[in-house]
Amino acid sequence: MPTTGITLVREQTEAMRVPRFLWVPFELGRPFGTPHEPEFQRRVLHHALALLDRSDVPVIADFPDDAPAATPDGDDAVWACPVSFVRDPVGEPDLVDAVRAEVRRLTAWAELAPPPAPNGALGLGEMVSLLGRLANGEDASELLGDRPVVEVVRLAADDLRTWYLHAATRQPGASTAAERTTWFWRQTALAQLLGALAARLLDDPDPILRMFADRGLVPRDHWSAVVHDAPTGAPDD
Amino acid sequence: MAKELPVYDTVPSVDGPPLHERRVALVTTAGLHRADDDAFSFVDLTYRVIPGDTDLNRLTMTHSSVHFDRTGFREDVNVVFPLDRLRELAADGAVGSVADHHYSLMGAGWPPSMIEPTCNELAELLRADHIDAVCLVPV
Numbered sequence: 001m002p003t004t005g006i007t008l009v010r011e012q013t014e015a016m017r018v019p020r021f022l023w024v025p026f027e028l029g030r031p032f033g034t035p036h037e038p039e040f041q042r043r044v045l046h047h048a049l050a051l052l053d054r055s056d057v058p059v060i061a062d063f064p065d066d067a068p069a070a071t072p073d074g075d076d077a078v079w080a081c082p083v084s085f086v087r088d089p090v091g092e093p094d095l096v097d098a099v100r101a102e103v104r105r106l107t108a109w110a111e112l113a114p115p116p117a118p119n120g121a122l123g124l125g126e127m128v129s130l131l132g133r134l135a136n137g138e139d140a141s142e143l144l145g146d147r148p149v150v151e152v153v154r155l156a157a158d159d160l161r162t163w164y165l166h167a168a169t170r171q172p173g174a175s176t177a178a179e180r181t182t183w184f185w186r187q188t189a190l191a192q193l194l195g196a197l198a199a200r201l202l203d204d205p206d207p208i209l210r211m212f213a214d215r216g217l218v219p220r221d222h223w224s225a226v227v228h229d230a231p232t233g234a235p236d237d
Numbered sequence: 238m239a240k241e242l243p244v245y246d247t248v249p250s251v252d253g254p255p256l257h258e259r260r261v262a263l264v265t266t267a268g269l270h271r272a273d274d275d276a277f278s279f280v281d282l283t284y285r286v287i288p289g290d291t292d293l294n295r296l297t298m299t300h301s302s303v304h305f306d307r308t309g310f311r312e313d314v315n316v317v318f319p320l321d322r323l324r325e326l327a328a329d330g331a332v333g334s335v336a337d338h339h340y341s342l343m344g345a346g347w348p349p350s351m352i353e354p355t356c357n358e359l360a361e362l363l364r365a366d367h368i369d370a371v372c373l374v375p376v
Contacts, residue, residue, distance in 0.1 A: 001360050002253040005373030015242040016349070018373075019250035029305030031375055032322070035313030042322045045372070049256055049332060052370050057250045116311040119276055119299050150279050154301060162307045169308050177306050212279055219304050 004051045006031045006044070010060065019057035022048040026067045027177045033067035040068055069174060095196065096132035098189035102164075103128065110167035120155030121145075124163065127156040128193075135197040150212050157194055157217060164190060185222035194218055195226025202231050243349055254333075259370040261327075262336035262363055263287075266344025267310070267317050267376035268300030277301065277343040282355055287339040293320060298376075302345045305376060317376055336366050344375065 004020040007013040008028055013021050024044060026033050032041040047063055103124055122130060126143055133140040134153065144152050161184065168180045175183075185191045194217050201213035218226055253259060268277045270285035276299035277285075287296070293314040298307055310317045320339065326332045340359050342352070363371060 001363055001371055002251050002259075002369055003371045003373055006375060008375055012242060015245075017245040017248045019248055021373075027305070027309075029307065029376055030309040030316050032316045032319050035309050035316045038315065038322065038325075041315050041319050042325060045319050045322045046326060046331060048372055049259075049261065049326070049370065052253065052256055052259065055250075055252055058248045116307070117272075117297070119297055148278075151276070154279055155276065155299065158299075158303075158307070161303075162311065165306045165308045166311060169312070177309065180308070181306055208279065216279060216301055216303055 002052055004048050006048055007060070013060060017058055019059070020051040020054055021060050022051060022063055023060055024063045029177065030067065034069070037068050040065075095135075095189055095193050096128060099128050099132070099193050100125075102189055106164060106167040109170040110163060112170040113166075116159075116162050116166050118155070118159040118163075120152060120159050122152075122156055122159075124160070127160050128190075130156050131160070131193055131197055135193055135200050137200060148208075149206070150208050153197075154212065154216060157197075160190060161194075164188060182222075185219065186225055191218075191222070191226045195223075195228065198227050199229045199231075253369045256332055256370070257330055258333045260334045260336060260366075260368050261323060261332050261370045261372060262366065262368045263318065263320060263323065263339040263372050263374055264342070264359065265318050265339070265374045265376070266342045267374070268298050268343035268345075269296050269314075269318055269341040270299070271295050272297045281343045282347065282352055284355055284359060285341045287318075287320075287341055289320075289335055289337045289339065291320070293318070300343055300345060300376060302376075310376075318374065323372075332370075336363075336368050338362070338366055 003018065005018065005022070007021045007023050008026060008031060010023050013023070022044070024031060024033070032044050034040060044063060047061070051059060051061060120127070122143065130140050130143040130153065164184055165180050168175065168183060198213045198217040201209045204210055204213070269287065270277070271287070271291065272295055274285050279301045296314055296318065298310055315321050323332070323335055327335050342355065
């Protein structure tokens, strides 16, 4: 089967010795560059497909251009979320209340454009309750239903994080996905709550939940900023 | 992202007709699926089918990785899964035609050997659809 493809991580693609791939200098999560830039996206796809005519394999070609800025601004200043969360996120006794306050303050922004439909079955308030109860070691069975705990928690954490980041895209000023991600993990109470949940689940008897806590809740780059009471020995990379 | 990668000694490759004669399918590892399909689970080696006539607004993402944000996809599916762009290239005559079915996997954390049986099954399905070009798309 003749193949070509896109790669965002050159090292792994080189190791796989695939015949034809196009490396693109874009952010993870955006392999075709920028939303609502159809001409640019088409050029990326055509570059990748044109490699099918190459027989001098393996070939990893470089896409020559950066992704267009999502918001035409020209301002190189580092973006800061205009909504300020005034609290000390570490050691705050009422983390769940702090998350509820964040949600209230971000709702106006999130609703400027249709917010993303959740993948899980819970509403915003229920998601916060679920994550808070589990982080505090409390019973959350009525929110979990009959589904596997890891799936309910994973979708809730993913839906809430995406809702926050969606709200941030609606605010004034140009920001990159990387800037919004850094804001999320370094400045929000929800990130602290996810860190507390990860620390709690790393001790869970269920090995799937322990693996999820280790890999599926907090990115490595931000682990030390939000996971404060992890059991010794995890994670190590 | 550092992980122990397998070592491959060969570069399997086959040629085909010119691009403007090829029938092209997309295979994504972005954990995409139609909203009423089963979500991908945290550990999932299965695939989902994305019919060629799917309304992209019906697609959702349940990838398990926490290392990228979903807002680009939520704004414009084509920034992850460029089926509209492929349709346009076919309409322009740059590619021959678009597959009847495309496929989605959830590419997180598995060594290649574990996903190989799923990929072999996909290869047979793509052959049955007379595909002679597959574009592999990450997230």
